[in-house]
Amino acid sequence: MADVKLDFVAAAQRLKQVVKHTPLEYNAGLSEAYDCKLYLKREDLQIVRSYKLRGAYNMISQLTAEELGRGVVCASAGNHAQGVAFSCDKLNTRGVIFMPEITPKQKVRQTEMFGNGKIKIVLVGDTFDDCLVEALAYTRAHQMTFIPPFDNYSVIEGQGTVGVEIMEDLPGTEVVIMPIGGGGLAAGAGSYLKQQNPGILLIGVEPEGAPSMLKAFEHGGPVSLPDINRFVDGAAVKTVGKLTFELCRGVLDDMLTVPEGKVCTTILKLYNEDAIVVEPAGALSVAVLDACRDKIKGKTVVCVVSGGNNDIERMQEIKEKSLLYEGLKHYFIVKFPQRPGALKLFVNHVLGPGDDITRFEFIKKTSKESGPALVGIELKDAADYPALLKRMEENRFEVVELNKDQTLFEFLV
Structure with missing residues (x-):
């Protein structure tokens, strides 16, 4: 150092x-x-x-003519890829860009556009770290220059x-x-x-x-x-x-x-x-x-x-994600009695004046007497939540708060 x-x-x-x-x-x-x-x-x-162009171009522009002739490789979640692609086009060198399979399509399209025919994109792995392994192996096998996304002076x-x-x-x-x-x-x-x-x-x-x-x-x-x-x-x-x-x-x-x-x-x-x-x-x-x-x-x-x-x-x-974080969106499993008027009772007496049902679907019938439903409710104010729970209790609706159960939340929502 x-x-x-x-x-x-x-x-x-x-x-x-x-x-x-x-x-x-x-x-x-x-x-x-x-x-x-x-x-x-x-x-x-x-x-x-994004700022990623700065580092990519600074490194690639200092490669020798021989290194530029062999081409460059990078691994990126998207922004570094675009910087490398742009640099490949400007410096007239070919590039192979490895990106995680989950990379947003918009970033993939942008990378192709900035590469202007000078690059090849390979989608592999679930994370940056996964595709990095593949990119390094490819670099060694083809004697190209690897352009790191961050760990390079x-x-x-x-x-x-x-x-x-x-x-x-x-x-x-x-x-x-x-x-x-x-x-x-x-x-x-x-x-x-x-x-x-x-x-x-x-x-x-x-x-x-x-x-x-x-x-x-x-x-x-x-x-x-x-x-x-x-x-x-x-x-x-x-x-x-x-x-x-x-x-x-x-x-x-x-x-x-x-x-x-x-x-x-x-x-x-x-x-x-x-x-x-x-x-x-x-x-x-x-x-x-x-x-x-x-x-x-x-x-x-x-x-x-x-x-x-x-x-x-x-x-x-x-x-x-914003609504969930702000406490404005809540999901429940609600057990509705299988009798006339149960849903009407829920809508008229449980929901507050500013509450809105954003999702409703019956999951399955567990018996002839009751059936659970997945219910999503959006509140006007996060402070209204305790009162909503109290009205559910007063009207004898059995509920599971999915926001508090990460496993169930991920499985059902």
């Missing part, structure tokens, strides 16, 4: 004619809500709609140019909040920002279901998580990089996590209030603001919005 010198300014010059210098936008609503001066670093407006250097732009545009920045998946962005941008201002407060944030950097901090080194929630696909990795861990450990002042449901609420708020379309990973830095309120009060704050590659087909899932 001591022998490695990361030159972020040189990287910025290397990328100047290729990468977009993204806007640093003041957000009045968030500034008022958190009593600070809050700016959004809009990497969702990057050419490939040239890639880290490229991602660090986000920090260069922040300091150019807003040298008085006091706090920067950055999302973390493998750690490339936080390692690069964080290192540059600390070089320029040792007193700057740097906060890293991960999805609650994939806290790989937080666990690495706790264990003193990268550890492989046995299982992760893959919803925040741009930041869901089982193991952070060795290089990124060392750099992040040296520059980050805090590591926080955010529930996936809170991320979904943030995605919807950014869209509805600011007309900003972000992917789950891109919402992390804004979603964590409630947990940072005391640390950012009265300060000049930058939240890095890391990407905007959100598949429109996921919006219903995002809305559902």
